[in-house]
Amino acid sequence: MTDRTIHLLSAxxxxxxxxxxxxxxxxxxxxxxxxxxxxxxxxxxxxxxPGVPARRATMRFGSTLLAxxxxxxxxxxxxxxxxxxxxFASLDLLLGTVGVADRxxxxxxxxxxxxxxxxxAFAGLAEVLDxxxxxxxxxxxxxxxxxxxxxxxxxxxxxxxxxxxxxxKAFGIAxxxxxxxxxxxxxDSAAETDVARTTAEKPAASGxxxxxxxxxxxxxxxxxxxxxxxxxxxKVDDGREFYVDANADAATPGADLLVQAERNGGLVCITELDxxxxxVDAGACP
Numbered sequence: 232m233t234d235r236t237i238h239l240l241s242a243x244x245x246x247x248x249x250x251x252x253x254x255x256x257x258x259x260x261x262x263x264x265x266x267x268x269x270x271x272x273x274x275x276x277x278x279x280x281p282g283v284p285a286r287r288a289t290m291r292f293g294s295t296l297l298a299x300x301x302x303x304x305x306x307x308x309x310x311x312x313x314x315x316x317x318x319f320a321s322l323d324l325l326l327g328t329v330g331v332a333d334r335x336x337x338x339x340x341x342x343x344x345x346x347x348x349x350x351x352a353f354a355g356l357a358e359v360l361d362x363x364x365x366x367x368x369x370x371x372x373x374x375x376x377x378x379x380x381x382x383x384x385x386x387x388x389x390x391x392x393x394x395x396x397x398x399x400k401a402f403g404i405a406x407x408x409x410x411x412x413x414x415x416x417x418x419d420s421a422a423e424t425d426v427a428r429t430t431a432e433k434p435a436a437s438g439x440x441x442x443x444x445x446x447x448x449x450x451x452x453x454x455x456x457x458x459x460x461x462x463x464x465x466k467v468d469d470g471r472e473f474y475v476d477a478n479a480d481a482a483t484p485g486a487d488l489l490v491q492a493e494r495n496g497g498l499v500c501i502t503e504l505d506x507x508x509x510x511v512d513a514g515a516c517p
Contacts, residue, residue, distance in 0.1 A: 235259055235401055240390040243268070244367070244378035252307075253367065253378050257394035259401040260326040261356050263290070263299075265367065265376075266307035273308075273370065288369025292362025293382075301369060308370065318355030325352040329401065337402055345402045353395045357494050360387045383487035385463050385475075389456040392493065396452045406452060442504040446515040449493040465489055473501070473508050485511030 238257040243250060250268035255261055275284035279300055286301045288310060297319055299312045312319040325348040332340045359365075365378040381387040399406040453466035462476045462483075475486045485499075488511045492499045500516035502509050 235397060236393075238390055238393045238397065240381075240387060242365070242378045242381070244365075244376045246371075246374045246376045248374065251367075251370070251376050251378075253365075253376075255356075255390070255394075257390070257397065258329070259398045260329045261322055261352065261394055262326055263310040263312075264304065264307055265301070265310060265370065267370070271371070274372070286369050288367065290359075291364065291366040291368075292359045293364065295358060295362070297359075310367070312355075316355070317351040318358065321348045321351035322355055324348045325398065329398075332402070340402060342402060342404055346399075346404050349395075349398050349402070349404075350407070353391075353398070356391060356394070360384075360391055361491070361494065383490060385454070385486065385490060386456060388454050388490035388493060389463055392452045392454045442502055442509065444500055444502050444516045446498055446500050448496055448498060449489055451493065451496075454490070454493050462486075465493065467501075473503070473506070475508050475511075483508055483511065485513070488513050 235258055239254055240257075241252055241254040243252055245251075249271060252266045252268060254264045254266070256264055273286065275286060277285045277287055277300070279285045279302065283302060288299055288301045290297045290299060290310060290312075297312055297314055299310050299314075301308045301310055303309075312322050314320050325345075328340060328345055328348055332345075360381045363380050363382050365380055367376045367378070368374065370376065396406060447467040447469075450466040450468050450470075453472075454463050455465070456463045457474075462474060464472055464474045466472045475483045475489060486508075488499050491497065497513075498515050500512040500514065502511070
């Protein structure tokens with residue numbers, strides 16, 4: 232038994248014929264699970280191990296096509312990536328490492344090897360969750376299942392942060408500050424760090440408090456969803472904590488930019504009023 236928390240991120244998708252639930256389950260490592268919502272007969276085509284029925288499948292997120300294999304698991308299917316790209320190959324490698332560690336003890340695992348696998352795996356998971364489309368092909372021949380795109384979903388951001396933190400915690404490793412290398416644009420913005428700590432006040436309306444704007448980076452692994460699911464809290468790099476109302480019918484303008492900034496370490500411009508975030512813009516404040 233362990234004291235790990237299992238995190239789940241689920242979505243319902245349709246192929247036009249049937250409905251499916253896709254769940255990314257995280258027990259110190261991510262795993263993709265697909266459960267048909269109705270009874271369905273699957274024609275197994277390939278065998279990955281003697282006696283194990285399987286089907287070849289592909290997952291598309293954004294412009295990336297990820298090949299893999301579907302196998303039976305419980306009452307559903309498991310999608311296992313098969314890719315030469317270490318970002319995606321390491322998703323299964325990390326899962327296997329966690330399984331071995333459960334048997335022999337996490338202290339017996341090579342920490343550097345675990346850290347390398349986790350680094351690649353969460354870079355791959357970040358790309359999956361940043362996709363503007365999420366399609367799965369292969370459950371049945373000539374069938375494509377479309378799931379809601381996870382990009383910009385605060386739940387996806389919170390799941391990513393929680394899963395990544397639990398993985399490093401399980402191995403007793405301090406998570407790195409950023410899981411993805413900085414893009415050239417982010418590197419150029421690094422020179423604006425001093426600007427990030429400057430607050431410029433806007434003129435206030437008569438009889439009202441003044442709103443302020445400041446440039447900042449979201450602290451790694453700091454996004455936490457509210458119990459109601461209406462928003463999430465986050466920390467800025469100087470330790471202050473804020474809350475964003477990200478409910479679908481009352482979203483803070485630009486709240487999705489905080490999700491992206493937490494993943495890639497980019498700068499965002501926060502407009503705040505009475506310690507409440509009222510707007511988020513990409514990049515440094517003008």
